[in-house]
Amino acid sequence: MIDASFDEFVRGHIGALDRYALALTGDRHAAEDLVQETLIRVASGWRRIRDDGNPAGYATTVMFRTHVSWWRVRRRRPQTAELTVDLSSTGDDYATVDIRLTLRQALRTLPRLQHAVLVATYLRDNTDSEIAEMIGRSPATVRSLRHRGLKALAKVLGPHDEPVRGDERAVAKEVNRGESGVAAS
Secondary structure: OOOHHHHHHHHHHHHHHHHHHHHHHOOHHHHHHHHHHHHHHHHHOHHHHHHHOOHHHHHHHHHHHHHHOHHHHHOOOOOOOOOOOOOOOOOOOOHHHHHHHHHHHHHHOOOHHHHHHHHHHHOOOOOHHHHHHHHOOOHHHHHHHHHHHHHHHHHHHOOOOOOOOHHHHHHHHHHHHHOOOOOOO
């Protein structure tokens, strides 16, 4: 039986775990499945994890590894219809939504490991060493995955002839703030 400290952990971290899972998967239903699987794995070793002293860090690592594991790649998912985003609108109230949808759609085109490395780098601010430890690869491999992922994103998103405007920087900050993951303890 799980003790009350696990319930307290879940209540205190479920929002951050949900946001991190959504950033990793890009899909609300897949994110819910990922959070559920993560909590099952954390619950099974709760006494050891609690005594170790960093349950939030452990849960984040479990979620990251679960996301990039083979069984999630082979799992069948229902076909979904993608929303078409009109990027011609500028300066409207929905610009941040348009940019987020475009970014999420572009991230879905990447291989899982590249996607996960980009999320860990830019949304979680993990170092190369931390990411390397989470995925069981070297820091050089992490840098290579990040470089290839950014190149692939640039191809998918297309050329940008205009310099970045101030409101786009604000949107990037909003995306980072709105989808940040579990705070490291």
